[in-house]
Amino acid sequence: MRIVVETAGDDFASRIVQMFENVINQGHGSLVLVFLIGIMFGGIIQYTRVDKFEKIAGFSMLKDTIVPKMLFLTVGLTSIGLYFMIDAGAAHYHVKPIIWQGLIIGGILFGISMAILGKCPGTGPVSIAEGRIDVLIGAIGGLLGGLVFTLYYDEVFKPLMGESSGKLVLPELFPGSEETAVLIFGLVVILVAILIPKVELEDEEENRRLEEKK
Amino acid sequence: MNRLPWWMGGILMSGLLLMTFSIFGADRPIGASTYVSYFAGIIFDLDPKEYSYLREIKDSGAWEGVMLLGVLFGGFITSVFLTKTFRFSLIPTGWKKYKNHSIISRLLWSFFAGFIMIIGARLAGGCTSGHFMSGMSQIAISAMIFGVVVMATLVITGKLFYNTKDNA
Numbered sequence: 001m002r003i004v005v006e007t008a009g010d011d012f013a014s015r016i017v018q019m020f021e022n023v024i025n026q027g028h029g030s031l032v033l034v035f036l037i038g039i040m041f042g043g044i045i046q047y048t049r050v051d052k053f054e055k056i057a058g059f060s061m062l063k064d065t066i067v068p069k070m071l072f073l074t075v076g077l078t079s080i081g082l083y084f085m086i087d088a089g090a091a092h093y094h095v096k097p098i099i100w101q102g103l104i105i106g107g108i109l110f111g112i113s114m115a116i117l118g119k120c121p122g123t124g125p126v127s128i129a130e131g132r133i134d135v136l137i138g139a140i141g142g143l144l145g146g147l148v149f150t151l152y153y154d155e156v157f158k159p160l161m162g163e164s165s166g167k168l169v170l171p172e173l174f175p176g177s178e179e180t181a182v183l184i185f186g187l188v189v190i191l192v193a194i195l196i197p198k199v200e201l202e203d204e205e206e207n208r209r210l211e212e213k214k
Numbered sequence: 215m216n217r218l219p220w221w222m223g224g225i226l227m228s229g230l231l232l233m234t235f236s237i238f239g240a241d242r243p244i245g246a247s248t249y250v251s252y253f254a255g256i257i258f259d260l261d262p263k264e265y266s267y268l269r270e271i272k273d274s275g276a277w278e279g280v281m282l283l284g285v286l287f288g289g290f291i292t293s294v295f296l297t298k299t300f301r302f303s304l305i306p307t308g309w310k311k312y313k314n315h316s317i318i319s320r321l322l323w324s325f326f327a328g329f330i331m332i333i334g335a336r337l338a339g340g341c342t343s344g345h346f347m348s349g350m351s352q353i354a355i356s357a358m359i360f361g362v363v364v365m366a367t368l369v370i371t372g373k374l375f376y377n378t379k380d381n382a
Contacts (some may be wrong), residue, residue, distance in 0.1 A: 002279045005297075010261065012256060012257075015256045018234050018276075019252075019256075019276045019279050020280065022272065022273060022276035022277075023276050023277055023279075024345040026273050026276070026277065026279055026356055027241075028241055028273075029234075029239055029240035031359035032278060033239065034277060034280045034281050034284070035239065035242060035280055035281070035284040035287075037230065037233075037234055037239075037244070037284060037373045038282060038285040038286075038287070038288060039288035040288060041230060041246075041281065041284070041288065042286065042287050042289035042290075042309065043289070043292045044218075044223055044226045044227050044230065044341065045286040046288070046289045046292035046296070047217070047218045047223070047292050047296055048217065048218045048220065048222070048223035049217050050220075050223065052306070052378055053306035053307075053309060054307065054308040057306075057308055057309075057312075057372065057376070058308060058317065059369075060264065060368045060369055060371060060372025060373075060375075060376075061312065061372040061373070061376050061378045062369065062372065062378075063378070066220045069224070070220040070221075070224045070227070070303055071346060071347065073220070073221060073225070073228070074223075074224045074228045074351075075346070075347060075350040077224065077228035078228045078232060078347070078351035079352070079353055081228065081232045082235055082351050082352060085235065086323045087339075089237075090236050090237050090238070090364060091232075091265060092237075092241060094235075094242055094243045094348070094352070095349070095354045096339050096344070096356045096357065097339070097356060098355055098356045098359065099338075099339065099356070100359070102337045102338050102340075103338045103356060103359045103360050103363065104359070104363055105334075105337055105338075106333075106334040106335065106336070106360070107334070107338055107362075107364045107367065108334070108363060109330045109333055109337065110331060110334035110335055110360075110364050110367075111363065111365070111366065111367025111368040111370075112330065112334075112371045113326075113327035113328070113329075113331035113334060113366075114327075114331065114342075114368050115367075115368050115372045116323050116326070116371065116375060117323075117327035117328060117331060117376060118306065118309075120246075120331070120341055120342040121247040121249075121250060121331065121332070121335060121341045122246035122285075122341065122342055122343040122344070123342070123344075124328075124354065125246075125282055125289060126285060126286075126288075126293075127289075128286070128342070129285075129286045129288075129289030129290040130281055130289060130290070130293040130300050130301075131293075131301050131302040131303060132306075133302060133303065133304050134230065134303075134306070134324045135319050137321045137328070138324035138325060138327055138331075139250075139328055140325065141325035141326060141329035141331075142328035142331060142332040143250060143253065143254045143332075144254070144329055145250070145258065145328065145330065145332030145333045146250040146252075146253070146254035146255075146332045146336070147254040147260075149251055149256050149332065149333055149337075150251055150254060150255055150260060150265050150268060151260075153265065153267035153269075154266055155310040156258075157333075157336070157337060160337065161337055161339075166343060167356070168354070168355045169353050169354050169356075170358075171353060171356065176253050180349055182353065183377075193224065201308060203306070203307045203308065205307045206299060209301075213298060
């Protein structure tokens with residue numbers, strides 16, 4: 001049985017309901033599953049503490065390497081697993097296009113802001129949920145950024161992104177030996193994750209507080 | 215121990231990504247920056263009929279919007295019960311150590327960085343989650359270009375923006 005709720009309004013509450021409605025109908029997992037994916041995502045990030053300023057801004061100062069180690073390990077493991085899942089028909093590619101200008105200009109802005117804020121759009125909400133007001137201010141800046149991008153998308157940002165040069169995944173460059181290419185990529189990335197020297201920038205104030213709580 | 219080691223985090227995150235990608239899960243990648251523009255559209259009451267970008271991100275924005283609610287909930291619960299780090303704060307310890315002790319400075323820089331972060335992510339079509347984790351896992355060339363540019367800019371900015379000498 002499928003229940004369809006009609007919410008035609010364009011006020012804030014209706015649009016939030018439309019968001020849920022959209023997810024229910026778009027066929028990318030049930031509402032509960034999408035919410036659960038979020039919980040696990042937030043939980044893993046919070047429990048590994050990779051959302052911390054000391055981890056992300058710390059990496060930009062090369063005083064902490066937990067973020068790249070975890071990122072590379074995730075990518076290495078997932079790339080191998082995903083390739084065989086796609087091969088078996090259990091998943092699909094969702095590749096983003098190569099838009100040179102957008103990727104380079106966007107990447108530069110993103111890298112600068114990630115170093116200064118010490119968060120990214122995935123880790124930021126986790127820090128806000130931990131009570132970080134400075135990150136909440138960053139999110140308000142982000143909302144205004146999203147507003148400006150939406151308002152001037154057609155006139156400014158779309159031309160700035162430039163043309164797409166198509167979608168490409170590395171294994172396509174090795175026809176006939178795609179499997180080997182994926183395995184080598186995955187293993188090399190995992191090896192990089194292991195070989196990056198482990199250095200950590202501690203949050204001494206927080207450690208002291210946690211120690212006192214015990 | 216109120217922190218998971220990096221390798222455990224990598225294994226768990228990989229499992230979550232694979233589950234999300236699979237046809238038994240959500241049959242899509244994880245992304246975490248489209249929702250910002252999506253919510254901006256709702257909060258500032260922009261009509262999708264007038265703004266083509268809102269129409270483009272209608273589905274992925276909604277999906278990530280629901281996921282974000284989960285992220286906030288999961289992050290909150292974990293910080294209260296597992297890491298026990300929940301508390302209201304205005305300035306990170308590392309900022310005090312390597313930048314300054316001014317709350318105003320931290321808040322202004324945060325606002326500025328948040329603003330250009332979302333413009334940057336939307337220009338590139340993704341962020342750390344969408345490009346770096348999900349894209350790189352598909353060994354997509356677009357994700358590699360983004361990854362290299364971000365890593366280089368991140369490290370250069372870190373060197374220039376902070377006083378990285380330890381003079382404690």
